[in-house]
Amino acid sequence: MYLGLDLGTSGVKAMLIDGDQHVIGSATGSLDVSRPHPGWSEQDPAHWIAATEEAVAALKAAHPAALAAVRGIGLSGHMHGATLIDADDKVLRPCILWNDTRSFAEAASLDADPRFRALTGNIVFPGFTAPKLVWVKNNEPDIFARVAKVLLPKDYLRLWLSGEHISEMSDSAGTSWLDTGKRAWSSELLAATDLQEGQMPRLVEGTEQAGTLRAELAAAWGMQPGVVIAGGAGDNAASACGMGTVAEGQAFVSLGTSGVLFAANGSYLPKPESAVHAFCHALPDTWHQMGVILSATDALNWHARVTGRSAGDLAAEVGDHLKAPTGVTFLPYLSGERTPHNDAKIRGAFIGLGHETGRAELTQAVMEGVTFAIRDSLEALKSAGTSIGRVTAIGGGSRSRYWLASIATALGLPVDIPADGDFGAAFGAARLGLIAATGADPLAVCTAPKTAETVEPVLALTSAYDEAYHRYRALYPAIRGI
Template identity: 55%
Template sequence: MYLGLDLGTSGLRGLLIDEQGAIKGSAAVAFGTDHPHAGWSEQEPHLWIDACDKVLSELHRTAPDAMANLKGIGISGHMHGAVLLDKKLKVLRPCILWNDTRSHAEAATLDQIKNVRELSGNIVFPGFTAPKLLWVKSYEPKIFAKTAHVVLPKDYLRLHLTGLLRAEISDAAGSSWLNTGTRRWSQRLLEAGQIDNLDMPDLVEGSEPAGSLRDELRSRWGIEHEVMVVGGGADNAAAACGAGVLKAGQGFVSLGTSGVILVGRDEFAPQPETAVHTFCHAVPDRWYQMGVTLAATDSLNWYSKIAGVAPAQLANELGEKLKAPTPVHFLPYLSGERTPINDSHVRGSFVGLDIAHGRAELTKAVMQGVTFALRQCLEALHATGAEVDRLLAIGGGAQSDYWVQMMATAFNMPIDVPEKGDFGAALGAARLAICGVTGRDPEEVMTPPGIAHTVRPNQKLLADYNAAYEKFIQIYPAVRAVQ
């Protein structure tokens, strides 16, 4: 048996599978995020530890035989978070999360230093780890002075499970401290980030052994033999493993809290100026690129709270068949934006509201705005040379047939809808554990899911959606000028 743990922004999920991928158990625990100031986003790492212990205890209760035969654990986690530890591995402050934008000035400064983009393969975004440490050094110098180690969220969870400090490469690629081409810490980047004096964890690949489950925990969960804990993967890298997206020509579009279009790459081919992320994959000798819009289903959830109607009901009110685009435009920049504009200050807006417009029109505008932001990501990916002619739709928002039809038409690209089942980050993490324990080839283990159906572009509406998109991309500069 193999366990995949997915540490998300809103909770932790565990998925227990056998070597053939059959699900034998699952459990989840939710937790919250603190926003003490505008643009800040933090979590207490003890929430992750408590959630992990509850998830594994629940699996031990509901699937004791499967847990007793557990051979390996893989961990997926949200990227870029900064967990600061002292010499005794004590947490010094809450983790600054991926969607925290306080370090925008530090990011801009770091991004201008010679060779930083070239070595890391990326623009230094405010959400990345390195500028967070520069912010702490400036505004919390006493905390910085005590800092001996910096680890990413899922790697802190592995520290709890194994007692060992390790950093996994796909996650480290989002820190701005890793040479993403060589897959090693860069002394130049560590110096630029002013942490070259810290003790950086040893690096491991996602399917590489990274320690064994501590004896105390094995005993607690009824496991008598050694359990390997592998490197695991950053959330999107692990999701790609779950969806079978490993190599060039394969890709997915994810409608989750954030929106992502991810494509596999067989080589390191960054173009940072596009604001596309170029990261190491969770399997050796592969990379991936992705464009990110920060608020996808988050945008619909935000509007749902205001409207007082559940997101699924809002989506259902649009009907089953895609209609012409709405003249109301929504900029989904509720937390700033990444690809392609790299703007942490811009905020969302509706443009073109009319007294005749009702709830359904605004729902459509929100979905359309997210879709057009993702089309910008797709065009940025094409600019890097990434080739993909179809995408797999994953994430909670992909359960809306209307939204998938809209994306297929706006992208002018077929979108495959997978059969029902688990194929996300938790499955990807478990698959990495299978590879680590058995030595099996990742391409053999990380196969794509079965396809329920394919949504093709609505040819009658292509011109209308292209025209609406052209208007959408003209709005950002005008709105930004007055914000």
């Protein structure tokens, strides 16, 4: 048996699979996000441990024999988080999360140093880890002076699980300290933020062994000693392992809290000025590109809170059959935006409201706004040299056939829906645990699921969608200065 642990923004998911990759069971421990000031987003790492224990306890209650047979554990987690620990491995402050934008000035300053784009292959985004450390140095110097290690969120879980300071390539590529082409920490970039390589965890590939489970935890969970922990992956790379998106030409679109258009690459293809992320993949000698938008289902959830309806009710009110855009446009920049704008200060807007506009039209506009933001990512990927012929849809938003038809039509690409099953980050993490524990061929393990259905572009609405997209594109520069 193999266990995948996925540390998400809203919870920790634990998934058990067997050696044939059949899902035995899964469970979740819940998490909350603290937003003490505008633009801030934090979590207490102690809550990650509590949520993991909650999820594993539920698995143990439901599948005690299967949990006892675990031989490998894989880790996945939300990227870019700054988890700061002292020389005694004590947490110094709440983790600054991926969607925290307080360090936008520090990010701009680092990005102005040409070494960062040249070595990392990426813009220094405010959500990345390095500018957060500069912010801490500037605003919490006593804490900065005590930092012994900087860990990404899933790697703090690894520290608790194994007692070791280890990370891997896919997650570390999102820090702005990794030489992404060489797959190694850059002492030059670390020095530019007054840090040293000794303050970073040791690096391995996502498929490699990266510690073993502490004896006391193994005993508490009913496992045998020596359970291997894999290097694991950042959440999007782990989802790609779960979806089998690991070879050149494969791609997926994720409609989760954030939105991602992810393409696997057989070589390193950076183009930072496009605001496309060029990161290491979880498998050795592979890379990936992705466009990232900060609010996908989060935009629909915001609309649900404002209207007092559930997101599911709002989606049902729109229906399943795609309609032409109404003229109401939504810009989904509720937390700023990454691809293609790299703008932490921009905020969302409804444009084109009239007396005839109702709740359903607003919901349709929210979905279309997220769709057009994903098309922005597609255009950016094209400019970076990546060609995509079709995408597979994952994430909670992919349950909406309307949304998928909207994406297919806006992108001009078929959207595949995988057969029933959970092929997300927790499953990908469990696959990495299997590979690390058994030495199996990663490409033989990380295969794609069967396609249950394909949503094709609605050709009759292509021109209407193109017109609406160009209207959407014109709005960002129009509102940027106000």
